Amino acid sequence: MDAKTTYVLRLADTCLIHSQRLSEWAGHAPVLEEDLALSNVALDLLGQARALLTHAAALEGAGRDEDQLAFLREERDYRNIILVELPNAAASPSDGGSGRDFALTTLRNAAMAIWLELLYERLQTSVDTELAGIAAKSLKEVRYHRQHSNDWVVRLGDGTPESQARMQAALNVLWPYFNELFAAEGVDGVGPTWNELEPEWRARWATLMQEATLTLPRDSAMQPRGIDGIHSEHMGHMLGTMQFLQRTYPGGTW
């Protein structure tokens, strides 16, 4: 697979897996209104993933389509960052055993929305006009995601002692995984090296954390490499859920 296809696939898979995790909240969010909001975000991300996967499939030129890429690859072929495949609750009691921690979810959403906004802003001027078009359309969506998730981070961080403690715990868990947001190489003219986003992402994140009265943990040397197909133990379980239908009824449609 050439560098350009890999570049698009990394973004496509990151949107796909992020969407899949978020969709697990459907029917379980703290209030009905937020249930719809999270589902909307998940659907936006799925739409972005579809467009990007279709484009990646065309670049690959191996006759595959978006569905085959989404549902019929092996774990090692997925190029998403590990941050988005982590479960909605860390291995901590903060979720009361439900498997869903709203603090962790909302903090991850905020980090991803800022990152996607910065990346799509730059991809708008890609020489790859298809990619530029997808970026321009997606930008409006992620700006709303950023607004919504950042509001929650401030509300809960600068909230009650309980909500602040939960947000801080979530930040401590996720922090090392943020390193991968800046790990991928760029492709000349097509898209920037992700570490070009780092200074602005860090500045925005620091402002948000200050507003949310959360304390940045010490930087971690961890180097997650989901973008090279080396995933966490959670990925296989998630793919089991995602791929079950297509594996059981190959080619099934409705």
Add this chain to the structure above:
Amino acid sequence: MSNPKNEWPLWEVFVRSKAGLDHKHCGSLHAADSAMAIQMARDVYTRRQEGTSIWVVRSEQIIASDPTEKGSLFEPADDKVYRHPTFYELPDELNHM
């Protein structure tokens, strides 16, 4: 019913479907404050391209007429058909008046 003190306040939502039309009441929702109410209204009531503008107002701020006074408030208008401009002869072109 859970304790109302633990619930977010209720907001009424008004959505304008396109420029030039009025905002129409479309429902209500719970939100902690006005900023959240606007965001929630966007997600709950404009998912299918229903809107171009949203108003929210705290439900408790709405003063409603008393349902038991329905008779005295509205029934007197029933037998006053002369208040409707239905007795004019209109040219055919004005069918849609």
